[in-house]
Amino acid sequence: MKNAKMRTGIILGVIVLLVLIVGVGAVTVVPAGHTGVVVTMGKVSDRVLDEGMHFKMPFVQQVVMMNNKIQKTEIDSNGVSKDLQTVSSGVAINYHINKDDSAVIYRTIGEGYADTVLQPAIQESMKAITAQYTAEELITKRSAVGEEIGATLAEKVQEYGILIDKFNIINFDFSAEFNDAIEQKQVAEQNKLRAETEKEQKIIEAQADAEQKVIAAKAEADAIRQKAEAEADANEKINASLNENVLKYQQIEKWNGEYPNVVSSDSSILVGVSSGDDTAAAADAANSAN
Template sequence: MDDKKVVQYPNPKNLSKGIIGIVILGLVALLAFQSFTIIPAGHRGVVLQLGAVQPKVLDEGLHLIVPFIQTVVPIEVRVQKTESDQISASRDLQTITTTIAVNYRLDSHNVNTLYQNVGLEYPSRIVDPAIGEALKAVTAQYTAEELISKRSEVSAKVKEVLAAKLSVYNMNLNEINITEFKFSEDFNRAIEQKQIAEQQALKSKLDLERIKIEKEQEITRAQAQAEALRLQKQEVTSELIKLREIEAQIKAIEKWDGKLPNVTGGATPFIDVNNVRNQ
């Protein structure tokens, strides 16, 4: 009697049950995965339920959502920076190219409203146009020279106008920095020539003031000398002259060495002293 091996095939019912079980486990895992969302640091989550924006905004961390019905759009609420060159005109119709850097952030409590009304393209749709409009509105109030001399005042006004524009869309302005005003070559040459002329005028004015002061000093010295001479003349009297003669004679006697001169002169005739001695 030959031994024959019996081949047993899997039961189709059991096989189908196994496949169904795997599919169910996969669906459960998928549902479990889709039921949670993580909002990263510096972001807020906008909840969409079947495409409709919900009023609740998700904070950072892990959150439970309804799978396949709710989706979450993370939006950054940290400080963002944009820098651009904006062209505007001054009050005296000079064309100005302004380099401006703006720091702003989204209102974390109202990112759902921003997403609903604007979307994720808010930098190009809202921020950049608002910067250009604010600059044009402010620079039109100043001449080109005033924009240079009053830069801090201009910057403060631009910040005020821009903050009002961004707040309409639930954005908060942190700071702006106007790094440079650029003017046309003709205007730059005109400014340079004006500065040179002002410096020359100032030098001429200082020279005139110096000459005037020196002249006044000379007049003052001359007046002082004239006054001194006048006082001296008033003090010269006959008694003073006699006193000065007596003082001169006293000084001459003090210097005399005790020897009579060989010849004397004066009111009397000259006398030979040697002859007198020999007689």
């Protein structure tokens, strides 16, 4: 009796354990940022499970989790520029897989799609685009080159259900000889620019000096002209103020007291003055001459 009860208990325990196993196996949870690809007896279903809890057939079906979050990969690439310069570059790519293509990606590529599809496509896109530009253009037009490579890459991997979110060129590197040539060219351009700047500065200074001289010459000419005009105006006023009586008075004021030897009919002319001290006599002589 006791053994029978024990056997019954063991059987019940086994049944409960099996039920738990079956129950657990019949439930799956798809985490956030993932989709679940249902595989039934090795066959991949087109049905994709969204985030959350789902039921499946235990022991018959399994659910493979595919990451739909944005992922990042970095890769180094080598190529040749249009002018046959060796180009080494590093790129960083943000990408994610299309949720609706999760089952197809798993069926045709598997979970290693980054190594199988993405990285070879990156290498191919880098080589194809860098070959269209010279080494110098790869430096000066880096942004445009990056956009073109990103667009080419996106087109290549889109058919596989991989979407490119962002493409960045981390660096471009060239041979030591090319780097030296670029440095020498930059130094030469800087020296040329410096020489042109100094030449322009000298021209500006010379023009400024010439303008100052012109201004000074004009100022001096104006001063001379104004002085001449002032003297002419003064002389004109003096000449206008002189009359016969004034001239006679000035002659008398300037007479030194000596009698003239010759007195003309024009009282303004006295020639050959003799000695004498009588001023009044000289005046009378002048009046008598008139």
